[in-house]
Amino acid sequence: MKERIKQLLADINALNVSNSEEIEALRIKYLSKKGEVSNLFNDFRNVAAEEKKEVGKLLNELKNKAQDKINQLKEAFEKSNDRAEKLDLTRTPDPVELGTRHPLSIVKNEIVDIFARIGFVIAEGPEIEDDWHVFSSLNFPPEHPARDMQDTFFITKDPDVLLRTHTSSVQTRVMTNQKPPIRVLCPGRVYRNEAISYRAHCFFHQVEGLYIDKNVSFADLKQALLYFAKEMFGEETQIRLRPSFFPFTEPSAEMDISCNLCGGKGCPFCKNTGWVEILGCGMVDPNVLENCGIDSSVYSGYAFGMGVERITNLKFQVKDLRMFSENDMRFLEQFRAAY
Numbered sequence: 001m002k003e004r005i006k007q008l009l010a011d012i013n014a015l016n017v018s019n020s021e022e023i024e025a026l027r028i029k030y031l032s033k034k035g036e037v038s039n040l041f042n043d044f045r046n047v048a049a050e051e052k053k054e055v056g057k058l059l060n061e062l063k064n065k066a067q068d069k070i071n072q073l074k075e076a077f078e079k080s081n082d083r084a085e086k087l088d089l090t091r092t093p094d095p096v097e098l099g100t101r102h103p104l105s106i107v108k109n110e111i112v113d114i115f116a117r118i119g120f121v122i123a124e125g126p127e128i129e130d131d132w133h134v135f136s137s138l139n140f141p142p143e144h145p146a147r148d149m150q151d152t153f154f155i156t157k158d159p160d161v162l163l164r165t166h167t168s169s170v171q172t173r174v175m176t177n178q179k180p181p182i183r184v185l186c187p188g189r190v191y192r193n194e195a196i197s198y199r200a201h202c203f204f205h206q207v208e209g210l211y212i213d214k215n216v217s218f219a220d221l222k223q224a225l226l227y228f229a230k231e232m233f234g235e236e237t238q239i240r241l242r243p244s245f246f247p248f249t250e251p252s253a254e255m256d257i258s259c260n261l262c263g264g265k266g267c268p269f270c271k272n273t274g275w276v277e278i279l280g281c282g283m284v285d286p287n288v289l290e291n292c293g294i295d296s297s298v299y300s301g302y303a304f305g306m307g308v309e310r311i312t313n314l315k316f317q318v319k320d321l322r323m324f325s326e327n328d329m330r331f332l333e334q335f336r337a338a339y
C-alpha cells in the first residue's frame with residue numbers, strides 16, 4: 001500500500017494538461033468517489049493496525065497533494081486563457097521610440113559632408129598621444145609660451161604620455177605616413193585642463209583640415225573656407241580673416257563669419273560687432289612639413305581647425321556648453337528634427 005501511495009504521489013507531481021477537459025478527467029481519475037485516492041481510502045481498513053498511523057498520514061498527504069495539484073493546473077490554465085482572450089491581433093503595435101543623434105554628431109557630420117564634397121577624406125588618430133605628435137612636430141619649441149595656450153592633461157611626464165589638446169596630432173601622423181597630395185579632415189575629441197563652466201569644458205570636439213600639394217596658396221585656403229561658411233551658415237554669409245598666431249602655421253589667421261543671428265547688423269550674441277569667430281587657420285609652417293619628412297621646397301599646404309561645440313552653438317544657440325555632455329533627454333530630444 002505504501003508503495004502504491006508513493007507511486008501515485010510521483011504521478012501526480014508530474015501531471016500536465018493542455019485543455020480544461022483534461023483537468024476534469026484528472027479530477028475524476030484521482031479524486032472522484034471511485035477515483036484512485038478514494039479506492040486507497042477504502043483499502044485502508046485492511047492495513048495492519050501497527051501501520052495504520054503511518055499509512056493514514058501518507059494517505060492524507062496524497063489526497064491534499066492531488067487536490068492542490070489539480071487546483072494549481074486549473075489556475076494556470078485559466079490565467080493563460082485570460083491572456084489569449086485579451087490579445088488583440090488587429091491592434092497597431094506600440095510605436096518604437098527612435099533615439100536621436102547627438103547635436104555634436106549632427107554638426108560634425110555636416111562639416112565632414114561639406115568638406116567631403118571638395119575632396120577631403122577623414123583621418124583619425126589616438127586621443128592618448130605623446131609630446132612629439134601634439135607639440136614638438138608642430139613647431140612648439142620646448143619652452144615656448146604657446147604650449148601654455150593649451151593647458152595639457154599629462155598622464156605621465158617621462159615618458160611623456162598626454163591627452164591630445166588638438167587633432168593637429170592626427171595631421172602629423174598623416175604627414176609622416178602619406179605622400180602628398182594630402183587632403184584630410186580630422187574630427188575628434190580633444191582635452192584641455194580648463195575650469196568647467198558654461199563656456200569651457202575639459203574636453204571638446206574639433207574638426208581640423210589639412211591640404212598639402214604643389215602650389216597650395218593662401219587664396220586656396222580662403223576659397224575653401226568661404227565655401228564652407230556659405231554651405232554651413234547660408235549663401236549670404238560673409239567671412240573675414242584676422243591675423244593671428246599658431247606655432248604650426250605661418251602666416252596664421254582667425255576667421256570670423258558675419259553674425260548668423262543678426263545678419264551682421266550687431267546684436268548681443270556678436271557683442272554688437274556683427275562678426276563671430278569660428279576657426280583658426282593658416283599656411284602650414286615649412287618647419288612642420290620638414291619635421292614630417294615632406295620637402296618644403298616642393299610642397300606647401302594650408303590647415304584649419306574649428307571647435308564643433310562652437311559651430312553647434314552658432315547653429316542652435318545652446319547657451320551652456322555643459323548641456324552637451326549631460327545626456328539630458330529633454331535637451332537631446334530637441335534635435336530630433338535636425339537631421
Ligand code: PHE
Pocket residue numbers: 165166167168208246249280281282303304305306
Ligand atoms: N590646432 C589649433 C587649435 O587647436 C587650430 C588650428 C588648426 C589653427 C590648424 C590653425 C591651423 O586651436
